[in-house]
Amino acid sequence: MSTVHVSLTAGVRGDYDVLPALNDWLQTHGGEVIDGRIVTKNSNAHRLKLIRSTFLLSSAGKLAELQAGFTEHVGHLIAEGQRVDPAFDVSWRLSRVGAHRILIMVSKTLYGLYNVLGMYAEGLLGDAHIVGVVSNHRDAHVLDGLGGVPFAFVPTDDKDEAERRLLHMVIHQRVNVIVLARYMQVLSPWLCAELEAAGVLVINLHHGDAIGFPGARPSRQALERGARQIGATVHVATKDLDRGPILDQGFWPVPPAASEQDLTRIQWRGGPLLAETLWAYLSGRVVVCGASAEII
Numbered sequence: 613m614s615t616v617h618v619s620l621t622a623g624v625r626g627d628y629d630v631l632p633a634l635n636d637w638l639q640t641h642g643g644e645v646i647d648g649r650i651v652t653k654n655s656n657a658h659r660l661k662l663i664r665s666t667f668l669l670s671s672a673g674k675l676a677e678l679q680a681g682f683t684e685h686v687g688h689l690i691a692e693g694q695r696v697d698p699a700f701d702v703s704w705r706l707s708r709v710g711a712h713r714i715l716i717m718v719s720k721t722l723y724g725l726y727n728v729l730g731m732y733a734e735g736l737l738g739d740a741h742i743v744g745v746v747s748n749h750r751d752a753h754v755l756d757g758l759g760g761v762p763f764a765f766v767p768t769d770d771k772d773e774a775e776r777r778l779l780h781m782v783i784h785q786r787v788n789v790i791v792l793a794r795y796m797q798v799l800s801p802w803l804c805a806e807l808e809a810a811g812v813l814v815i816n817l818h819h820g821d822a823i824g825f826p827g828a829r830p831s832r833q834a835l836e837r838g839a840r841q842i843g844a845t846v847h848v849a850t851k852d853l854d855r856g857p858i859l860d861q862g863f864w865p866v867p868p869a870a871s872e873q874d875l876t877r878i879q880w881r882g883g884p885l886l887a888e889t890l891w892a893y894l895s896g897r898v899v900v901c902g903a904s905a906e907i908i
Contacts (some may be wrong), residue, residue: 616669617709618643618678622900624661631663641678643667649908651899662899662906672708679706709896710738715787716745716761717778717795718752724793724817727883728890729759740894743785746778748797767796775803781793782812791890792816792849802853813900814849815859815893817886819879821853822861824849831875834866841864842875844882848900858907859898860889 620634633646648665659781669675714737718725725745742761745752748768757763763874764781768774790807794817799807807814821829823842834842843863848856862885864878892898892907899906 616672616675617896618667618669618675618897619667619705619707619709620663620667621704621705621896621899622663623899624663625659625901630855631661631665632776634663634714635665638665638678641681642674643669651906651908652871653904653906660901660904662901662904664897664899664908666709674895675706675708682706687773692901705900707896708739709753710740710894712740712784712789712894713787714740714742714789714791714890715782715793716742716793718745718747718793719796720747720749720751721794721796721819721879722752723883724791724886727887728791728793729761729888731754731891732761737891738894740789743787744781746781748774751907769796775800777802779806780809783812789811789890789893790814790849791886793886794819798853799849799851804849804851813893815886815890816847816849816854816856817878817882818845818847818854819882821845821863822858831872831879834875835870841865841880844879844885846882846886848905857900859892859905860885860907 620638622634631648631650635648645665645667649661650662653660653662669678688851698829716725716728729742732742734738744762744764746764746766748766753763753765766774766777781787784871788811790812792814799814804814818830820834820844824839825833831842841863843861845854845858846860847854847858850856862881864881867874889907897907
């Protein structure tokens with residue numbers, strides 16, 4: 613019987629030290645804890661602890677048992693924590709490392725897709741399975757079958773109909789991770805809510821500094837404002853355009869007398885950043901709690 617590598621990630625608001633209690637519970641239920649880390653962030657409002665614990669289980673069936681009972685256990689911890697700190701709260705994710713089903717969405721610019729499919733073809737995304745690539749541009753049909761991954765053209769002339777097709781695809785294919793690899797359409801609030809309710813994480817590559825230059829044409833924005841650096845941002849996609857929790861960023865110097873096209877070339881470096889950040893999530897090292905996220 614093969615063992616299963618499992619990751620527990622949690623965000624804890626308040627001073628209650630929840631990690632020992634979580635690890636004790638996991639060990640009581642047959643988990644062999646092999647690694648764990650905590651990152652603490654302080655603000656005026658509260659202290660936030662981002663936690664990762666990785667462990668081994670005897671089988672996938674055992675993981676299903678733990679997932680079924682974990683919500684109730686966290687509820688007990690919250691009740692206990694509230695006696696210590698009224699602001700105590702826990703958000704958590706318990707998942708098998710690497711065993712994710714991924715849908716990639718792209719428009720016309722393909723460098724992010726190439727990097728993710730390259731890692732996938734080389735077996736560098738673990739047990740993850742890319743179920744398909746979706747584009748709102750028919751010209752991207754050249755991708756059909758690339759790396760053994762099927763391609764689907766979903767036009768967005770009728771955005772509501774297109775997003776209903778996408779949601780059907782997500783449910784039918786049991787997708788739990790969506791990668792927006794330069795998908796140049798803003799997801800509707802209703803679709804974001806449906807995906808969140810279904811436990812689907814949406815990871816977006818923004819071809820610029822999402823804090824300084826959100827939205828369209830970040831290269832032009834950077835040139836107009838005399839930016840000394842150009843960036844790329846990988847973040848959790850939410851209903852707020854380019855405002856979701858940041859997972860990772862890369863920054864590169866703007867050459868003297870650079871053109872917008874020069875900066876676009878530099879931004880291709882965001883492709884490896886997307887692929888590496890995706891692997892960090894698949895390997896259980898990404899913790900997301902509200903507006904905060906960290907690779908730990």
